[in-house]
Amino acid sequence: MRKRLRNGHGQRPKQRPARQTDFGVNRRGSVMSAERIYLDNNATTRILPEVADVMARTWQAAFANPGSQHSFGQDARRCLDAARETTASVLNCSPGEIVFTSGGTESINTAVGGLVPRGQATIALTAGEHPATLAACRRATQNGGRLVFMPVDGQGRLEEDGLHQLPWEELDLAAVILAHNETGVIQDLTVLSELCRKHQVPLFVDAVQAVGKMPVDFRELGAAAMAFGAHKFHGPRGIGGLVIRAGISVPALLIGGHQEAGRRAGTEPVPLVAGMAESLRLFEERPEERIDAVRAMRDRLEERLKADAGPVRIHGAHASRLPNTLSVAFQGLDGEALLVNLNLEGVACSLGSTCASGSAEPAPTLLAMGVDRADCLSSVRFSLSCQNTMDEVDEAADRICRVVQRMHAVSATV
Ligand SMILES: Cc1ncc(COP(=O)(O)O)c(C=O)c1O
Numbered sequence: 001m002r003k004r005l006r007n008g009h010g011q012r013p014k015q016r017p018a019r020q021t022d023f024g025v026n027r028r029g030s031v032m033s034a035e036r037i038y039l040d041n042n043a044t045t046r047i048l049p050e051v052a053d054v055m056a057r058t059w060q061a062a063f064a065n066p067g068s069q070h071s072f073g074q075d076a077r078r079c080l081d082a083a084r085e086t087t088a089s090v091l092n093c094s095p096g097e098i099v100f101t102s103g104g105t106e107s108i109n110t111a112v113g114g115l116v117p118r119g120q121a122t123i124a125l126t127a128g129e130h131p132a133t134l135a136a137c138r139r140a141t142q143n144g145g146r147l148v149f150m151p152v153d154g155q156g157r158l159e160e161d162g163l164h165q166l167p168w169e170e171l172d173l174a175a176v177i178l179a180h181n182e183t184g185v186i187q188d189l190t191v192l193s194e195l196c197r198k199h200q201v202p203l204f205v206d207a208v209q210a211v212g213k214m215p216v217d218f219r220e221l222g223a224a225a226m227a228f229g230a231h232k233f234h235g236p237r238g239i240g241g242l243v244i245r246a247g248i249s250v251p252a253l254l255i256g257g258h259q260e261a262g263r264r265a266g267t268e269p270v271p272l273v274a275g276m277a278e279s280l281r282l283f284e285e286r287p288e289e290r291i292d293a294v295r296a297m298r299d300r301l302e303e304r305l306k307a308d309a310g311p312v313r314i315h316g317a318h319a320s321r322l323p324n325t326l327s328v329a330f331q332g333l334d335g336e337a338l339l340v341n342l343n344l345e346g347v348a349c350s351l352g353s354t355c356a357s358g359s360a361e362p363a364p365t366l367l368a369m370g371v372d373r374a375d376c377l378s379s380v381r382f383s384l385s386c387q388n389t390m391d392e393v394d395e396a397a398d399r400i401c402r403v404v405q406r407m408h409a410v411s412a413t414v
Contacts, residue, residue, distance in 0.1 A: 031320040036346040037396045041324060042181050042209060042234075042383035044349055047275070048234040054278040055236060058271035065267050067259065071146050076270045083270075083277035085316035090280040091211065091228075093218040093243045099250075099263045100273055104208035105132045106253065107227035110242055110264070112136035112175060114250030115224060119143035121172040124157070124201075126150050128182070128365025133175050133206050140173070149368075150176070150192075156185035156369045162193055168199040176203070178221075179210035182352055182365050182381055182410035184325025185316040185376070186214065193222035202248065208232055208240075212283050213290065213322050224248050230276035233290075235281065239272035289386045295323035297384050297393045302326050304397035309404045313375055314350070315366060324384040327352055327366075329375040333407050336360055338380055341407065352379025 001235050008403055038046070062079035064072035072147070088095040101107045113136060116123065121140045125133065127149050141147055148171070151162035158176070166174075174196050179186045189205065196203040202224035210216050212233020217225055225248065229240030242264075250263065257265030283290055305328060314326040330338055335351050342349060352363050362376030371379075384393070 004336040024267075026274065031155045036348065037388070037392050037399075039349045039382040039384055039388070039396060041385040041387075042184075042232045042381065044237065045385055046387055047236060048279060048282065048387075050282060051235055051275045051279045054274040055271045056277065058274040061268050062274070067271055075140050079274055080233050080268055083273045086277040087241065087273075089225075090284050091216060091218050091243060092220070094404075096261070097218075097246055099242045099244060099260045100234035100268060101240050101242055101264055102238055103231070104130075104206070104227055104229035107208075107229070107240050107242035108132040108204075108206060110131060110252060110253040111225040111227060111244075112140055112173070113253060113355050115202050115204060115248075116140045116145075116172045117251065119145065121145040121174045122148060122167065122170045124148045124150050124171055124362075125175040126152060126177065126365075128152070129175060129177055130181060130206055131179065131210070137173075137175055145172070146399065150174075151231050152368050154364065154370050156180060156183050158187055158189075158192060158315045158321050160191050163195055166195070168195065168201065171199065171201045174201055175206070177206045177209075178216070178226075179207070179214065179318075179322045180325075180365060181209045182325075182363050183316040183319075183327045183369075184322035184383075186210070186320045186322060188320070189221055189223075197222060203375050209322065212280060213294075213324060215287070218243050218245075225250060227322045229270070230279060233279055234343065234387075235276040235279035236272045239269060239276050241276075243336055258341075273328060292324050294384050294386055297388055297390055298324055298326050298382075300390065301382060301384070301393050301397055302328075304394075305400065308397075310408050313371075315369065315371065315379065326382045327379060327386075328382070329379045330404055331375060331378055333378050333404065334413065335378050335380050338378070338403065338407065341403045342373050342380075342400060345403055346401050347396050347403075349380055350379050352376065 061238060062076040064076040066076040066080045084095045084098055088098055120147050122145050123137045125137055137147055151159045153159050176187060193203055205221055205223040205226040207216050207226050208229050208231060211228035217385045224245050226243045231237040254261050259265055261270055311331040313329040339351055360377055362373050366376045
């Protein structure tokens, strides 16, 4: 025994550092120092402690394969069923209409590819769709179909006249984002949904940014299918869902198993599903925490920036917006440079434009709203959550205003 503790030279081997299993995350479960402020919650959110607790318990108590016949499997099945019921009740659909997936992107690909499978579709969508929807729609039209872009107004809202003028007789699908990831603008889908019903065109709704940040009622939307993903609302990453209206057939994207009633093969990750359901349950139980409190912080930040951050333009300011999202053009500044400087000051946010092959490209959603290229490229998105505090927001506002004023001063001298 003693021998085994010694190396070939009869010396005790050097103590190996403890194996790092926390991947750089400190013991408090945060990679952030106290001074850094996270305002990028539309990219992803930090899991709620209550959600992590439920998941930790589920990994132990319901670890089995829910497809197994034995009692362990039945425990997991009960847990999965309960989570499905909770999810259905929050989204106002029936449990059998929900297919659990790995997240928003998979849900979108399943829905679009399944609703219009032949590659010859004509699809109506907005210019501001998430790249997942845009790419799935492009693929669904690549063999002779076409995309038709629905017009939006200067606030990013669907234009009613434009909806009436769509080539309804030709359309195979309408796809629309419910709450926009960049601007937070929320679409009123009443008219579009009514037209889809009248012309028997399936409506696909990307509710990835909406679910868990605002009440979402699947029945009321009148959609054929709706996508959502847990990591946007303080649930775990790697889980999401697709609601498919009863009676509508959406062939599985992933095949090779009978799970999810044959609509998505693969052993269900019960603890992830349970965590997602818990986050939705908490949202429904205490909506004020994720809506009213967050809106108050967002509004405070917006007011401070309007007052003290030089010339700004708030995108979608007059539209109904997600309570957490603030998309701002800091006119005269370069958004990318601003982002870098804000990061140095400990404020994490994201760009209102996309960076393709080293150069920033204006966000299509802003261009569609009529925002000029310069304002697009000076745009930055702040997205808050219930895990921010008013003190943090005040501190973030101070830092943002300081950085912006400094950048304006520098550009004035060159
Ligand atoms: C509106 C919207 N749809 C879809 C997605 C894709 O979700 P995920 O990357 O989690 O699969 C996102 C993610 O940012 C999104 O904001």
